[in-house]
Amino acid sequence: MQKTVTIEVPRDCGECPIRHRAVCARCESEELTRLEEIKYYRSYEAGQTIVWSGDRMEFVGSVVRGVASLTQTMEDGRTQMVGLLLPSDFVGRPGRESAAYDVVATSDLVMCCFRKKPFEDMMARTPHIAQRLLEMTLDELDAAREWMLVLGRKTAREKIASLLSIIARRDATLNLAGVEGPLEFDLPLTREAMADYLGLTLETVSRQVNALKRDGVIDLIGKRHVIVPDFDRLSEEAGDDSDGGMLS
Amino acid sequence: MQKTVTIEVPRDCGECPIRHRAVCARCESEELTRLEEIKYYRSYEAGQTIVWSGDRMEFVGSVVRGVASLTQTMEDGRTQMVGLLLPSDFVGRPGRESAAYDVVATSDLVMCCFRKKPFEDMMARTPHIAQRLLEMTLDELDAAREWMLVLGRKTAREKIASLLSIIARRDATLNLAGVEGPLEFDLPLTREAMADYLGLTLETVSRQVNALKRDGVIDLIGKRHVIVPDFDRLSEEAGDDSDGGMLS
DNA sequence: CAGCGTCATTGATGCAGATCAAGCGCGTGA
DNA sequence: TCACGCGCTTGATCTGCATCAATGACGCTG
Structure with a gap:
């Protein structure tokens, strides 16, 4: 088989x-x-x-x-x-x-x-x-x-941002580049696969991805290539603790 | 502290x-x-x-x-x-x-x-x-x-049933009892804790628990003691594969 | 380059569950 | 004994996302 x-x-x-x-x-x-x-x-x-x-x-x-x-x-x-x-x-x-x-x-x-x-x-x-x-x-x-x-607590927009953020981070460490300046990567997933990962429908994924683009959080070249001009902005959208500095 | x-x-x-x-x-x-x-x-x-x-x-x-x-x-x-x-x-x-x-x-x-x-x-x-x-x-x-x-794909009712099913199963194995006849256990969680686990609000948890009771899937004594008359029925509500027998 | 399949977008509508708002039952301590 | 707090219920309303339904954009193959 x-x-x-x-x-x-x-x-x-x-x-x-x-x-x-x-x-x-x-x-x-x-x-x-x-x-x-x-x-x-x-x-x-x-x-x-x-x-x-x-x-x-x-x-x-x-x-x-x-x-x-x-x-x-x-x-x-x-x-x-x-x-x-x-x-x-x-x-x-x-x-x-x-x-x-x-x-x-x-x-x-x-x-x-x-x-x-x-x-x-x-x-x-x-x-x-x-x-x-x-x-x-x-x-x-x-x-x-x-x-x-x-899955349990984030909104559709936050879910998308979280996913992009994770992939971007992984990609950055693989390329051994210090995370500076705009980050670029190819989305290795279809909209449907993203939806399956995020517990959404593919329509919602499509809408939210394009909303993030409209709002300047990301830029898209074609449907799969993503440019992140400001990673902190993306993390913020994802609802992550940005917590720039350490305590004590 | x-x-x-x-x-x-x-x-x-x-x-x-x-x-x-x-x-x-x-x-x-x-x-x-x-x-x-x-x-x-x-x-x-x-x-x-x-x-x-x-x-x-x-x-x-x-x-x-x-x-x-x-x-x-x-x-x-x-x-x-x-x-x-x-x-x-x-x-x-x-x-x-x-x-x-x-x-x-x-x-x-x-x-x-x-x-x-x-x-x-x-x-x-x-x-x-x-x-x-x-x-x-x-x-x-x-x-x-x-x-x-x-969290990603189940409805509120299915989520509640899944949680009850997990707790019931755990309880049954702890008591070393063969799973036969009605199962009984005390819910070790408040409605709010259940909500936090299931990615719901406490109001929704309350409503769905009572809906399961109304429909005879479970019985409640007070607010915390649960009786499950038919475990397979509960599993079904949870959307689990019931798959009574094995293949081949 | 027409025709098809896959992937993605976009719009209209509906509904499950969130949100807001009372109110109930029960134990506890003054 | 009453009042207070906590856990829970119940109702009314609102909304974010699902659902249903076309349509568009690209690449592949004949």
């Missing part, structure tokens, strides 16, 4: 995020080598479902290029995106049999994978990998909870 | 949930003993804030009796509860400096605590504790994401 292709990538490519985020900091080279041995790459087309909720998930990995999303769907078709996976984000649940939600390629996607069993074995042998994963999972938990505030 | 009292509890009381959930399964008695050494108890009154978002959090622990909640607040006062901590739930973030949200005692509360540093040391020495914590954190992440669906 599922069309996947293993593609060619240099073995020790600097891109592989697992290497950076999960093990690199404290790993002895011996362990790193073992990880390299069980590593492989997969690519997916936009729209493809990578894993269905409830299915056996036989690998863990992380996003190299593109965007994936975690979504939950009710019987009647209402869907809610519960996670947005950008490059360097980790996917999978060591110690779990099956996926708890659908994993969908939102754009064309390349993932760096490890078969689950060998990865778990390695975890058992290498305690600090479990600790690193715990930290990453705590980060995800924080993100999920921040998103609960967005 | 904070009024806390250390209370008397037998040292190796069977109640301590950390023992059950975090370590008991595979721990050698030696490690268990070390945990006992650094264990202590705290009690709080309903309404007390246990930790403020951003504060240093110098302990981890779990709920023994009562209910605590994790809440986030915007500058203008809008608040969203992002986690509900019932007895046996774990609080705290090993490896983290400060709390990411307010922790509030929603009812009178007893917690079993460990000072953070010794607990972390023990984690470092005892790999499977980190693995157990990872599992628990993944559970929390699943719960948070399920809640995102509730």
Whole structure:
């Protein structure tokens, strides 16, 4: 059912995020080598479902290029995106049999994978990998909870601003640029995907995006390329604590 | 500012949930003993804030009796509860400096605590504790994401039913009773706390709770004691997959 | 370059839940 | 015993977003 292709990538490519985020900091080279041995790459087309909720998930990995999303769907078709996976984000649940939600390629996607069993074995042998994963999972938990505030209490306009702000921030850190001057990025999501993430309809998303443009909070080139002239202004619209300075 | 009292509890009381959930399964008695050494108890009154978002959090622990909640607040006062901590739930973030949200005692509360540093040391020495914590954190992440669906896509009535269903389920497993016949429990939350959890106003909560009562989905004794005559009916109202049987 | 599919915009209308405003029941303390 | 506060209910009204319905803009393919 599922069309996947293993593609060619240099073995020790600097891109592989697992290497950076999960093990690199404290790993002895011996362990790193073992990880390299069980590593492989997969690519997916936009729209493809990578894993269905409830299915056996036989690998863990992380996003190299593109965007994936975690979504939950009710019987009647209402869907809610519960996670947005950008490059360097980790996917999978060591110690779990099956996926708890659908994993969908939102754009064309390349993932760096490890078969689950060998990865778990390695975890058992290498305690600090479990600790690193715990930290990453705590980060995800924080993100999920921040998103609960967005979903539960923010207005449509604030929701849009929050989403743009998050993507802009992620993009800025990826580009290693100091956050100065206007920020630019391509929206990796359709209006519908944005709506699913924000608990809105696509019509409302469209209206509010254009309202933000009208009000000069953002500028749009085409439908997907966003320019943020003043990031603080955007944060303000998102209802975030802007809190420029620290206390005491 | 904070009024806390250390209370008397037998040292190796069977109640301590950390023992059950975090370590008991595979721990050698030696490690268990070390945990006992650094264990202590705290009690709080309903309404007390246990930790403020951003504060240093110098302990981890779990709920023994009562209910605590994790809440986030915007500058203008809008608040969203992002986690509900019932007895046996774990609080705290090993490896983290400060709390990411307010922790509030929603009812009178007893917690079993460990000072953070010794607990972390023990984690470092005892790999499977980190693995157990990872599992628990993944559970929390699943719960948070399920809640995102509730917040983003469910109607007020479905939200109420979802909350009741979760509490009923938790209560049932705590009482170790097979889930048969009518389920009964006390709501450990005010209408306002429910509203904060569900992203609603307290008026809407009140109306919908009474609507569920009118429709015979639940019965109320006083304002807090709930009787669920038919749990499947409640799940249906919550919009959950009821999916009585398994496939294949 | 016509025809189609996908993604996005825009307008008109309706409704679920917020907001505003009383009022009730019950425990508590003077 | 009364008054006060707190948690909750109930009603009237308002509004932000959903819903329904066209239409527009782009890219792809024949």
